[in-house]
Amino acid sequence: MGKKSVIPFGPQHPVLPEPIHLDLVVEDERIVEAIPNIGFIHRGLEGLAPDRDFQKYLYVVERTCGICSFGHGLGYVESIEGIMNVEVPERAKYLRVVWAEMARMTSHLMWLGFTADAFGFESLFYEAWRIREKVLDLMEMTTGGRLIYSVLKVGGVLKDITPDMQKKILDDLNEIEKETREMTRTFLDDYSVKTRLVGVGVLTKQQAHDVGACGPMARASGIVCDMRMRGYEAYADLGFEPVVSQDGDSYARCEVRINEIFASIELVRRAFERMPKEGDLAVTVKGNPDGEYFARIEQPRGEAIFYSEGHGKPALDRFRLRTPTFANLQALCETLKGAEYADVPILILTIDPCISCTER
Amino acid sequence: MGKVKKSPWLLHYDGSSCNGCDIEVLATLTPVYDAERFGVVNTGDPLQADILMITGGINQQNAPVVKQLYDQMPRPKVVVAVGTCACSGGVFRECYNMLGGADSTIPIDIYVPGCAARPESIMDGIMKAVELFQKRSDEHDRYEKEHKGEAGPVDPNINTARDKVRMKEMKGAADV
Amino acid sequence: MSEEAADKKTAGLSGKSVIVPIQAEELVQKAVEMKKKGLRLSQACCSWVNNQYEISYSFADDETLDYTTLRILAGRTDEITSISEIYPYAAFYENEMEELFGLKIRYINLDYHNRLYRIKTKAPFLPEDQREVTSGPAAEKSPDVAEAGKKEDAN
Numbered sequence: 306m307g308k309k310s311v312i313p314f315g316p317q318h319p320v321l322p323e324p325i326h327l328d329l330v331v332e333d334e335r336i337v338e339a340i341p342n343i344g345f346i347h348r349g350l351e352g353l354a355p356d357r358d359f360q361k362y363l364y365v366v367e368r369t370c371g372i373c374s375f376g377h378g379l380g381y382v383e384s385i386e387g388i389m390n391v392e393v394p395e396r397a398k399y400l401r402v403v404w405a406e407m408a409r410m411t412s413h414l415m416w417l418g419f420t421a422d423a424f425g426f427e428s429l430f431y432e433a434w435r436i437r438e439k440v441l442d443l444m445e446m447t448t449g450g451r452l453i454y455s456v457l458k459v460g461g462v463l464k465d466i467t468p469d470m471q472k473k474i475l476d477d478l479n480e481i482e483k484e485t486r487e488m489t490r491t492f493l494d495d496y497s498v499k500t501r502l503v504g505v506g507v508l509t510k511q512q513a514h515d516v517g518a519c520g521p522m523a524r525a526s527g528i529v530c531d532m533r534m535r536g537y538e539a540y541a542d543l544g545f546e547p548v549v550s551q552d553g554d555s556y557a558r559c560e561v562r563i564n565e566i567f568a569s570i571e572l573v574r575r576a577f578e579r580m581p582k583e584g585d586l587a588v589t590v591k592g593n594p595d596g597e598y599f600a601r602i603e604q605p606r607g608e609a610i611f612y613s614e615g616h617g618k619p620a621l622d623r624f625r626l627r628t629p630t631f632a633n634l635q636a637l638c639e640t641l642k643g644a645e646y647a648d649v650p651i652l653i654l655t656i657d658p659c660i661s662c663t664e665r
Numbered sequence: 666m667g668k669v670k671k672s673p674w675l676l677h678y679d680g681s682s683c684n685g686c687d688i689e690v691l692a693t694l695t696p697v698y699d700a701e702r703f704g705v706v707n708t709g710d711p712l713q714a715d716i717l718m719i720t721g722g723i724n725q726q727n728a729p730v731v732k733q734l735y736d737q738m739p740r741p742k743v744v745v746a747v748g749t750c751a752c753s754g755g756v757f758r759e760c761y762n763m764l765g766g767a768d769s770t771i772p773i774d775i776y777v778p779g780c781a782a783r784p785e786s787i788m789d790g791i792m793k794a795v796e797l798f799q800k801r802s803d804e805h806d807r808y809e810k811e812h813k814g815e816a817g818p819v820d821p822n823i824n825t826a827r828d829k830v831r832m833k834e835m836k837g838a839a840d841v
Numbered sequence: 842m843s844e845e846a847a848d849k850k851t852a853g854l855s856g857k858s859v860i861v862p863i864q865a866e867e868l869v870q871k872a873v874e875m876k877k878k879g880l881r882l883s884q885a886c887c888s889w890v891n892n893q894y895e896i897s898y899s900f901a902d903d904e905t906l907d908y909t910t911l912r913i914l915a916g917r918t919d920e921i922t923s924i925s926e927i928y929p930y931a932a933f934y935e936n937e938m939e940e941l942f943g944l945k946i947r948y949i950n951l952d953y954h955n956r957l958y959r960i961k962t963k964a965p966f967l968p969e970d971q972r973e974v975t976s977g978p979a980a981e982k983s984p985d986v987a988e989a990g991k992k993e994d995a996n
Contacts, residue, residue, distance in 0.1 A: 316727070317678055317730065318709065319708075319709025322679070322684070322691070323679055323687070340951075343958070344958040344959050344960075345724070346681040346724075346727075347681070348724060349762040349763075349965060351966075352966060356759070371687075371688060431696050434692065438697045450781075451689070451781065516930055517881050535856050536854050541854070599899065608901075612884075614888060616890070623890070632884075632930070661683050726959055762965075
């Protein structure tokens with residue numbers, strides 16, 4: 306057959322926003338196998354859990370990843386509230402949903418930009434990030450930060466959204482929706498984009514189940530699995546339908562994430578309608594956690610699992626965070642088999658890698 | 666800012682950062698904040714880069730990678746540490762795998778604080794880096810002109826203790 | 842600890858979360874049962890509490906959103922059989938447990954031999970006095986990072 310060679314990919318590469326190393330076993334431009342080599346962002350922050358007070362450890366967990374920051378904070382406070390049986394006030398639940406959905410929108414818009422850059426369409430990259438800046442302005446207006454918000458607390462939230470802010474958010478969302486629809490039409494209808502995405506990196510439903518994929522990777526192959534269907538926070542009240550596609554290639558994953566942006570805008574609007582007009586923002590939490598709890602939430606990249614274990618001390622004994630990219634790494638290796646070498650950057654980006662989440 | 670003769674090219678590398686500062690560095694180069702009007706261009710090739718932007722602290726795995734990137738860049742060069750983690754180690758300073766901020770491995774010229782560093786601060790850092798690069802470029806040209814025809818490693822930018830040690834090592838290796 | 846009580850947090854949520862204690866020898870057989878039911882391995886983790894390992898393997902059901910966790914208690918020198926023949930992607934979780942906790946797992950299909958993260962401290966999550974063992978399977982010499990690091994420094 307052809308000649309086999311091993312090409313190292315990463316850790317420094319123009320399309321990779323983060324360092325990851327892949328050893329690609331290549332036979333004449335076709336990839337036979339991919340072996341990932343991770344560990345460049347491993348800080349070991351789970352080892353800090355026994356040394357920090359559980360209320361202050363939230364700030365370390367939030368900084369696991371700058372893109373999925375709100376999701377990590379939310380999962381951590383849910384796991385502590387589960388151990389200590391804390392009932393969060395209604396208004397705080399709706400506020401958490403609003404911020405989580407807006408964080409999801411920024412994450413997907415950023416991903417659209419990176420993917421456009423990977424196949425060389427730079428003006429689409431800048432357009433997606435320009436729209437993302439508008440959403441970041443709204444986040445900054447309400448929480449004070451662009452990427453790391455620090456607006457969560459065990460027992461509720463720290464800040465409120467006033468009626469003026471609410472009106473501005475709803476007006477701006479109309480504009481953002483219109484511009485996003487125009488921009489994503491290029492993604493879905495343009496001929497040159499379609500030739501790069503359609504039929505590339507196909508993962509059938511059975512393959513996706515065997516590899517343990519989660520999040521938009523699994524939903525694009527037809528598996529209906531979204532943690533928001535469990536109804537945590539205020540999702541049970543808002544009614545939620547997951548976005549699913551059947552094709553399983555890179556185009557389908559793009560479609561799923563684009564439709565999720567519009568679904569998030571709808572959820573924010575409905576949350577503002579159904580939010581109680583007045584209420585407490587947080588309850589005071591006394592005592593130390595004693596017990597264990599598994600919290601499962603839906604991050605922009607998939608299902609994230611937060612496990613906390615405490616034995617009555619102010620610091621937790623063990624905190625474990627299983628992020629969606631850790632589960633999707635095997636799916637990446639599966640899609641890379643039999644792919645062409647020129648498609649490697651696109652395939653790495655379709656799993657929406659967040660290596661700093663994976664390695665903590 | 667003074668007269669800018671050449672447009673420096675930026676190389677951005679993520680040490681062990683949480684990605685917040687990386688996204689803000691890329692946001693600084695997009696049209697809303699637009700650092701490209703000061704003449705900088707984002708490149709992926711260390712052999713053609715002049716300014717290195719490091720985000721995140723350094724851990725045991727990526728210390729050799731960062732050193733290699735720094736060595737591959739030709740002189741004159743400027744290094745900017747973006748974010749609190751690159752300046753000193755940040756929230757993760759006491760973790761078992763971290764060596765500290767970026768200055769545990771390479772010499773840093775400009776520190777930009779923040780968690781995540783705001784695009785306005787990063788822009789300020791880039792402008793100072795461009796000025797510093799102009800200064801070093803002029804010094805380099807003058808040194809070359811004065812010492813024309815001499816053999817040996819030419820380096821007028823010896824301004825840190827680490828560089829002095831490195832120069833001694835290089836001379837020692839050349840002698841053997 | 843068996844069923845989670847109907848506490849305030851999980852009252853309105855669909856999908857129950859259950860922790861089932863089992864013996865280390867039953868792990869592979871239970872994993873086969875989970876695979877037959879069509880469950881997906883969601884996570885595997887380990888913690889060091891009360892001078893023993895608490896190992897958890899969690900399986901998620903995508904239709905009913907239920908969550909089942911198998912819990913194994915093991916000593917410092919015990920050995921666990923890997924389930925990566927049944928669930929191939931369990932290899933990453935098990936390599937991580939081996940490297941960070943010094944737990945010995947045999948027959949992993951993609952074995953990194955303690956070089957997944959390539960950290961210099963051996964078993965950093967264990968307390969200092971537990972890190973070195975002189976008996977049992979965990980005491981076997983594997984190509985360790987500390988020795989490879991020393992060789993690199995000498996060069």
